[in-house]
Amino acid sequence: MNNIVICLFAMGGFDKAAQGLCGAGRRLANETGGKLSAIILGAGADPVAAEVARIADSVLVVDQAEMAEYQPETCLNVLTELCRSLEPRAVLFSNETYSQEIVPRLAHRLGGSAVGDGIELRAQGDKLSVVRQVYGAKANAVFELKRTPAVCWVRGRSFEPSEPREASGEISRPALTVQADTRSRIVERKSEDSGQVRLEDARIIVGGGRGIGGHELFVQQLQPLAEILGAQMAATRAACDSGWVPATWQVGLTGKKVAPELYIAIGLSGSSQHMAGVSDSKAIVGINTDSEAPIFNHCRYGIVGDFRQVVPLLREKLLALRK
Amino acid sequence: MKILVCIKQILDPEVPARDFKVNSEKREAERGSANLVPDVFCENALETALQFRERGGDVKISVVSFGPKTAEDTLYKAIAMKADSATLILNDGNANPDSLTIARVLAAAARKMGGFDVVMVGREAGDWGAGQIGGLLAEELGAACISFADRLESVGDKLRINRQTDWGTETFEAQTPLVLTVSNDEHNLPRIPKVRDTMMARRTPLTTWKIEDLGIDAAEARAGSGYYEVTDLFIPKKETHCEFAPGSSLDEKVDAFAKQIAELAGGL
Numbered sequence: 001m002n003n004i005v006i007c008l009f010a011m012g013g014f015d016k017a018a019q020g021l022c023g024a025g026r027r028l029a030n031e032t033g034g035k036l037s038a039i040i041l042g043a044g045a046d047p048v049a050a051e052v053a054r055i056a057d058s059v060l061v062v063d064q065a066e067m068a069e070y071q072p073e074t075c076l077n078v079l080t081e082l083c084r085s086l087e088p089r090a091v092l093f094s095n096e097t098y099s100q101e102i103v104p105r106l107a108h109r110l111g112g113s114a115v116g117d118g119i120e121l122r123a124q125g126d127k128l129s130v131v132r133q134v135y136g137a138k139a140n141a142v143f144e145l146k147r148t149p150a151v152c153w154v155r156g157r158s159f160e161p162s163e164p165r166e167a168s169g170e171i172s173r174p175a176l177t178v179q180a181d182t183r184s185r186i187v188e189r190k191s192e193d194s195g196q197v198r199l200e201d202a203r204i205i206v207g208g209g210r211g212i213g214g215h216e217l218f219v220q221q222l223q224p225l226a227e228i229l230g231a232q233m234a235a236t237r238a239a240c241d242s243g244w245v246p247a248t249w250q251v252g253l254t255g256k257k258v259a260p261e262l263y264i265a266i267g268l269s270g271s272s273q274h275m276a277g278v279s280d281s282k283a284i285v286g287i288n289t290d291s292e293a294p295i296f297n298h299c300r301y302g303i304v305g306d307f308r309q310v311v312p313l314l315r316e317k318l319l320a321l322r323k
Numbered sequence: 324m325k326i327l328v329c330i331k332q333i334l335d336p337e338v339p340a341r342d343f344k345v346n347s348e349k350r351e352a353e354r355g356s357a358n359l360v361p362d363v364f365c366e367n368a369l370e371t372a373l374q375f376r377e378r379g380g381d382v383k384i385s386v387v388s389f390g391p392k393t394a395e396d397t398l399y400k401a402i403a404m405k406a407d408s409a410t411l412i413l414n415d416g417n418a419n420p421d422s423l424t425i426a427r428v429l430a431a432a433a434r435k436m437g438g439f440d441v442v443m444v445g446r447e448a449g450d451w452g453a454g455q456i457g458g459l460l461a462e463e464l465g466a467a468c469i470s471f472a473d474r475l476e477s478v479g480d481k482l483r484i485n486r487q488t489d490w491g492t493e494t495f496e497a498q499t500p501l502v503l504t505v506s507n508d509e510h511n512l513p514r515i516p517k518v519r520d521t522m523m524a525r526r527t528p529l530t531t532w533k534i535e536d537l538g539i540d541a542a543e544a545r546a547g548s549g550y551y552e553v554t555d556l557f558i559p560k561k562e563t564h565c566e567f568a569p570g571s572s573l574d575e576k577v578d579a580f581a582k583q584i585a586e587l588a589g590g591l
Contacts, residue, residue, distance in 0.1 A: 097488040101470035104458030136336040142555035184467035184497035191491040243509035299565040317581035322591040
């Protein structure tokens with residue numbers, strides 16, 4: 001069987017990650033010579049299904065009662081049943097939290113092999129391999145998946161979208177026996193406090209690290225700079241773990257993956273783990289006291305200096321340029 | 324309540340990129356002068372378990388590691404942090420076994436030790452970062468699984484678990500048996516053991532098992548590549564040249580820097 005299945009969570013909308021996932025699935029199905037089916041999960045699936053149906057060959061919407069709001073154990077039961085009936089060569093997800101936790105378990109239930117954080121998919125004959133970063137994103141490794149199906153989550157935004165067709169594939173709601181699992185249930189959800197643009201979609205980002213030294217300086221120095229540029233704020237794991245900024249600001253290998261036009265890295269050394277979250281930026285510039293800091297190996301432009309002196313001057317000059 | 328925390332010893336992930344080398348034939352990192360350290364997410368998991376115990380109740384924390392003899396250092400550190408017992412499952416096979424192999428070994432160890440209510444792992448290891456052990460362990464043990472947890476507490480006869488998502492946090496109520504994968508938070512930074520406890524820990528007997536002691540297919544476990552296989556490992560070339568803001572005074576440099584930013588930002 002050469003068919004490919006992609007799974008999307010409706011709550012994310014048809015964003016860049018979803019578009020990338022569709023592109024990855026479409027190209028893989030073209031290579032394996034199989035059909036591309038898409039499963040859209042959760043309430044509000046219809047608009048996403050309409051978009052996806054112009055890339056996939058068929059779309060299954062799963063949004064009834066027990067599946068309207070995500071519960072991992074229930075979702076896993078449903079996906080297992082669906083994938084068993086579809087018998088795919090591969091099942092692909094993007095990199096949202098829910099996908100990451102589902103993928104290894106789904107692979108196990110289907111007798112397949114899982115891999116996560118894929119940045120490239122390779123189909124060679126009947127072999128399927130996935131390229132991913134390892135060793136804190138200091139190296140790349142090629143993982144050949146030995147069992148079928150291959151169940152993978154990929155960095156959706158790292159893949160090219162596919163040109164949608166004029167004609168839409170079939171959209172249906174499969175009849176399912178939803179086995180709700182009550183061993184473990186989400187009883188409360190708290191969204192991060194921001195009506196602002198998601199970091200993943202931000203055009204300009206100001207990132208701070210251990211060198212900032214504390215919450216106050218993030219607030220007094222970096223945030224005003226971000227405001228002038230209409231930028232969003234981000235931080236390294238060190239800054240978040242120190243409690244200086246919210247955990248949702250964390251960008252990196254295990255944090256958010258961002259792809260702004262411009263990333264301004266301030267008081268951060270440029271560890272490989274942090275840069276894994278930032279490397280899709282179109283341009284990176286840095287402020288650091290150490291001219292040998294690894295961050296400058298990723299920057300197009302930099303300034304060696306103390307941010308406490310550089311940033312206030314920088315704000316002044318940017319305001320002047322704005323006039 | 325019995326908790327099992329699984330800990331992996333890895334090459335120090337803080338080694339800077341410029342000092343990091345790989346052996347492409349062996350498909351592993353060069354040891355170089357890097358230290359072997361406990362994986363930090365595994366330590367977040369142990370810390371989360373220790374904090375749970377500190378909140379009250381009869382909680383026993385066991386630690387297990389599947390690795391070479393050097394992993395004993397990681398287990399001694401866990402004892403110094405006040406885990407109650409530690410077991411090494413000696414890995415004398417594939418130095419980088421696939422995730423399913425590791426999960427099967429750890430599941431067999433958990434069953435052999437018996438009666439765990441919660442099994443905790445780090446969300447992923449700082450070396451290969453596959454992030455699958457928790458999920459696969461849950462399937463092997465027939466348990467529910469909650470990922471990216473950072474806090475565990477008892478509320479009545481249920482467990483309440485806080486976990487992180489891309490967009491905020493979620494709170495679970497769950498029954499045992501349960502597998503948790505743990506992520507970092509400002510509140511679960513691993514405690515630094517007292518010097519005295521570190522010294523005393525070395526006198527604590529560790530249990531050591533061979534793969535044969537677990538009652539699983541030993542040949543398969545030593546081969547460790549039936550699930551996936553790493554066929555290539557390389558360091559991708561990066562070509563970025565950084566231009567430093569010119570000028571003889573800070574003012575001149577920042578002036579140049581500001582102009583660059585304005586241009587890269589596509590206007591202000």
